[in-house]
Amino acid sequence: MPLYDFTCRVCGRTFEAMAAMDGGEEICVCGGSARRLVSVGRGYRADGDWLASVAAVAEKDSDKPHVRAFLAEPSRANYRRWIRGEGIRPLEDGESRRRATTPPAVSHEVLERFKARRSRV
Structure with missing residues (x-):
């Protein structure tokens, strides 16, 4: 029989007891019924992989x-x-490693067109 964790519904005490795998209830020392808790095994690690x-x-x-x-x-x-x-800062949601850059020649050309349009008005 495996060892399970139980909590008493009457006094709130938490204890371990051997029980059948299909059983869900045990009797506490106070006489109240105790329900089986869901617990994690030894392979569980709270931190991420x-x-x-x-x-x-x-x-x-x-x-x-x-x-x-x-x-x-x-x-x-x-x-x-x-x-x-x-001195490292993790990326925020929506950030990416690549930066969108405009080639200098294109931005210079756009600026020149803008100046030409403004001078005609």
């Missing part, structure tokens, strides 16, 4: 404290400290 890819590009031989802390424990909090320490 992407943190490992960020840690892979961090400078491994750096002596900076924010880098050492991030490499020792790649969490979201340490990630924020790392990007602040490195």
Whole structure:
């Protein structure tokens, strides 16, 4: 029988108990009925999988404290400290890496046409 987490509906106590997989209720020490909680297994990690890819590009031989802390424990909090320490700003929603630029010759040509139209008026 597997071990599950339960919470009592009467006293609010949370406890572990062995129960059948198809059973959903247990009896608490106070005598009230307890419902089974949904819990996560050992493989669960609160931080995202992407943190490992960020840690892979961090400078491994750096002596900076924010880098050492991030490499020792790649969490979201340490990630924020790392990007602040490195002077990096993550992209906001809607931003892209490419910048739209107008070739200087085109913008000069447009400016000349504008000046020509203004002089005729």
